[in-house]
Amino acid sequence: MPRPSLSRDEILDTAANLVKQHGPGALTMRKLAAELGTAVTSIYWHVGNRESLLDALVERTVADLGELRPTGGTPAQRIVSVARALRRRLRDHPHLVAMVHERGLTEQMFLPAQEVLVREVHAAGLHGPRAAEVVRAVQFHVVGHVLVERNRERAPVQRPGEEELWGARTADGDPALARALAAPIDTEKVFTTSIRALVTGLLEAPPRGAGTGATVN
Structure with a gap:
């Protein structure tokens, strides 16, 4: 089960910060999980795979x-x-x-x-x-x-x-x-x-x- 305090917005905020600092190539599910202090499976549960995560970041940027x-x-x-x-x-x-x-x-x-x-x-x-x-x-x-x-x-x-x-x-x-x-x-x-x-x-x-x-x- 995902960490109770973990939210989709928190994941996207952290992912966006990683991309902002280091570029899209630095955004891996393992690195993101380490930044959040959670398991990779928790991220998959909230946002899907890496491509789905990137799509969500793009949608947020457009908005x-x-x-x-x-x-x-x-x-x-x-x-x-x-x-x-x-x-x-x-x-x-x-x-x-x-x-x-x-x-x-x-x-x-x-x-x-x-x-x-x-x-x-x-x-x-x-x-x-x-x-x-x-x-x-x-x-x-x-x-x-x-x-x-x-x-x-x-x-x-x-x-x-x-x-x-x-x-x-x-x-x-x-x-x-x-x-x-x-x-x-x-x-x-x-x-x-x-x-x-x-x-x-x-x-x-x-x-x-x-x-x-x-x-x-």
């Missing part, structure tokens, strides 16, 4: 990304808040997100966030193709930024580094700019600045062709 709650007083602020929350979720669970992707559920994973963005874009007065462009642009910006961050973190030590590359010559005679570019990157600040600019521009941009006086023959 977790659907629990995004916009904050802010304007549509732009609320869209930015969704983008920032989505970035944090993706950053917090890279191995779990990779598992979702490997199982062909990436589009399903992003659907809840897209639905939240659609509601906010509609609240901003945009509909149809323009609204779709905003939703896609925000999603691609978030995912692209996370990929760049992850690649930088996993890259070998750069020689020379940015602190050596930026000087008066490369900064076009702007020493303040050189110092800023040579300093460690605050990725959160970079993301917030760029997503705010993107969203503001997208919401304020007139429909394509509007006000240009151009005609199409």
Whole structure:
């Protein structure tokens, strides 16, 4: 019989933590049982075999990304808040997100966030193709930024580094700019600045062709 205090949620929490720290390859039923202080048979009783466990973790990851709650007083602020929350979720669970992707559920994973963005874009007065462009642009910006961050973190030590590359010559005679570019990157600040600019521009941009006086023959 399974340990009385053991629950499915406890198993999934512990399994998710193992994957988060060491990747899916580190998740074995024996290691999980050791972490929980229980028998392997108890885990099988609650969640089934390893593939069933991985499927359950994927389902939880998809559901977790659907629990995004916009904050802010304007549509732009609320869209930015969704983008920032989505970035944090993706950053917090890279191995779990990779598992979702490997199982062909990436589009399903992003659907809840897209639905939240659609509601906010509609609240901003945009509909149809323009609204779709905003939703896609925000999603691609978030995912692209996370990929760049992850690649930088996993890259070998750069020689020379940015602190050596930026000087008066490369900064076009702007020493303040050189110092800023040579300093460690605050990725959160970079993301917030760029997503705010993107969203503001997208919401304020007139429909394509509007006000240009151009005609199409």
